[in-house]
Amino acid sequence: MIPEFGLFCLILALCFGLMVMAGGFNRSLAILQRPATFGMCAFIALGFIILVFGFLSDDFSVSYVAQNSNTQLPFMYKLCAVWGGHEGSLLLWVFILSLWTLGVTLISRAMPENIMRSLYAVLGAIHVGFLLLLLHTSNPFLRLLPSMPKEGADLNPLLQDPGFVMHPPFLYLGYVGFAIPFAFAMAAMLNPKESFSWAKWARPYALLAFSFLTVGISLGSWWAYYELGWGGWWFWDPVENASFMPWLVGAALVHALRVSSLKPIFNSWSLLLALCAFILSLVGTFLVRSGVLASVHAFASDPARGVFILYFLAVVMIGSFGLYIVHLQRRAAVSRLQFVSKESFILLGNIIFVSATATVLLGTLYPLIMEVLTNEKISVGSPYYSAVFVPIMMPLLLLMSFAPYTFWEQDSPKALFSRLLKPLLLCTGIIILVGYFAWLSLPAVSLAGVVLGILIVISSLFKLRGSLSFNKMGMIFAHFGLGVAVLGISLTTALETEKEVQLAVGSSVKVANYDIAFADLNEQEGPNYIAKQGHFVISHNNQPVANLYPEKRFFTARETMMTETAIDPGFLRDFYIALGERFHDGTWSVRIYIKPFVRWLWLGGIFVALGAFIAALTALQANYKRREA
């Protein structure tokens, strides 16, 4: 009975969603919009809670629960198994969308009535689209009656991991969060006569979404690093690209909104970015959920879902871009920019961000296009991205290290240089020092990355001098974080050591300057798996440095083998050991990595997210103050 009630909740939410939408067309219905929004959000939340309850109570009569859970599954993973499959992750998508909508409804009340009406209607329409998708093609409450299974098929072992508990919610908070700037942009374009500074209202949400997306991508990369057992942290996999493209456009958007929230220039450009960020999120959803691309993440896919998302995407794109074209025809005269000014540098950075996104989009969609056109099956690998994406981003990093020092509106190169002199001197010193030690050991691209990383880190830190506002703090944090991440990426790619060896218990191998001994092998038993656990001792000059316990787990419900890597994390280097397979003579294949500076990558990500978060809170507070005034 309870699962049916869940389904009923979703249907009710759909009805409320339609009411919210209708308010946008009919002024007399607009009074219902706010209560209907609350109703919609409440019923989506209730539906979500019912699905969670289904998982916690092992209700295997629900098909989705039976496919993704098991009585032996630990409590924590039962909870996150809710979004372990297609139906549940779509429900999570809608649930998070409703949370964002609720947030906007509660916080942003002091807007012109017409704007509010359009805003509700756009958000309502997005809800309706996704609820229809959920109900039409992927009902999470579908029953397996009367022959219900006694035991569930278990959650995919790859996903049974703490990193996975948080990865999708954060990623979706980011993805879906771009719906809010999108809705503000649409509302602004639908009501051209209202004098409404949409950028001021949209900015905190864009920053929040960007911040969450950064956390989500970092978590995903961290999870891939330790869970997949190949020591990689980014694969240019289509699904990773799907989350990366909104991130790039989102980065451009938060910068453009900073300008347009202060003055009317760039307004059209910001509008376009706000539309693109959300549309790329939808494209991402389509790529992941339709399974059109061969990918690590592709789950069982159903063409009906892909087709539905594609239609939805088409409606959104035609609607929003059509409105945008109308908007362009009535736009005010273009104001001129002086080249050496903060505005023009932000615009330049934006153009680079957008070009980079375009190359990623091309690489992601190219196999699809080619298959349709020539029926040839191809894949685009990481060499394409290193050849194209990296050189495009380098000028951006350079720009980032000095653009924060420019003044708004007008500046002179000479004055800019004098402001940059001190940080530049320090950078030169450090770079000479680094160059002295590492000139020969680093390939050119990594060296360039290191130099740019140092420039960004130092120039951001120098901005700490003088008066500090929270907004400026946010900028410094985010830029500093990106600098740290760039350093991490450059150094770990250039300096990592990888070795695959065949080892017997009791024997040892030398990797770089470390002796790695396979000391012992034990049997372990987990709640839903049995494991063989190795014990490795890493020592340097006969001094033990670390003990690592990698495992090979056999998950009984799905009869699958999983590698559980063991990592000794460190600020300057990680030791990473994964067990391969056991051979007949009792030896094991073992994969050993020493990865210098790899932590900096995620550390940088945290700083970027934190910076965006601080800036978002300040922007929210500023909006709040304006309302009071």
Place this chain on the structure above:
Amino acid sequence: MSLLHQKRIVLVLMVAVGLCVGVGLVLYALSKNINLFYTPTQLVTETIAPNKTIRVGGMVEKGSLKHHDALAVEFTITDFKHQTTIQYRGIMPDLFKEGQGVVALGKVGPNGHFIAEQVLAKHDENYMPPEIANLKSEKT
């Protein structure tokens, strides 16, 4: 034509040329870095440049997996018409099993064997590289 117009035309031309060069370079990089997918039958029927990185895929034949020393592995894949022997040095993915689908990235060696740099097995029982799913459905 005023000076302003001239300036504008130069600017537009520069942007256009820059854009063309950029797009050209990107497309060139793309064409250099795509990996075509072949089935064992296509490997037999089509000629492939010896140093080109390609992907091959098929089902691993039962009983064909052989371990040599120092992590060298050899196995045969089939599309139910032809077979290809794949050589690889390294650790096989967890989900590699005889009788299941696999995709390998690498080059065709001088003896007609496929020298793989990377072996990808399917990641869960629902997922299969689409190329292999097609093979399976053609067979049945």
